[in-house]
Amino acid sequence: MRIGELAQTTGVDVETIRYYEKTGLLPSPPRQANGYRDYGAHHGERLTFIRHCRALDMPLAEIGRLLDFTNQPEADCGDINRLVDNQLARVRARLKSLRTLEQQLAALRARCRTGQVAADCGILHALVAAAHGEAGEAP
Structure with a gap:
């Protein structure tokens, strides 16, 4: 074919x-x-x-x-088991990281529960403050 x-x-x-x-x-x-x-x-x-x-x-x-x-x-399939064990460990580490990400996003979302103008948006304020903090500037 x-x-x-x-x-x-x-x-x-x-x-x-x-x-x-x-x-x-x-x-x-x-x-x-x-x-x-x-x-x-x-x-x-x-x-x-x-x-x-x-x-x-x-x-x-x-x-x-x-x-x-x-x-x-x-x-011997011991090496095969180790390959799968290593992959399982990587997946578990990613799951842990994703759970942390979920918590961070939920906390961010909790900063702005109601509809309002962008200037008053708690999510945007938190993101801007974090960006300033990463850039070494005081928020």
């Missing part, structure tokens, strides 16, 4: 497929006599695997390591 068909089948953009080939995540397919790439079912399976890992927000380098394990079925 050609790259457009592979993209449509897997839901992966054509440019992304080319990038994965360039970085070695996806093996280069053989070329047809007319020079077009000729992708097989294994390319689609590998792209689907990569896409699923990306949906789990895994970095490409770690996806590459996981793909290496698919070619070594007898290898």
Whole structure:
């Protein structure tokens, strides 16, 4: 199949497929006599695997390591567990950061409960004061 068909089948953009080939995540397919790439079912399976890992927000380098394990079925899976544990730790850290962000936005929103003119907006006043503080100026 050609790259457009592979993209449509897997839901992966054509440019992304080319990038994965360039970085070695996806093996280069053989070329047809007319020079077009000729992708097989294994390319689609590998792209689907990569896409699923990306949906789990895994970095490409770690996806590459996981793909290496698919070619070594007898290898110990301890490293795979560590990869997933590390990803889980990153996700948990991001969740903590997002909860902090949520609290900051809620506190900011609480500064302006009713509709009023922008000159009296507590949110704008807080943001301006924070900007002055970051610039080293007194609010």
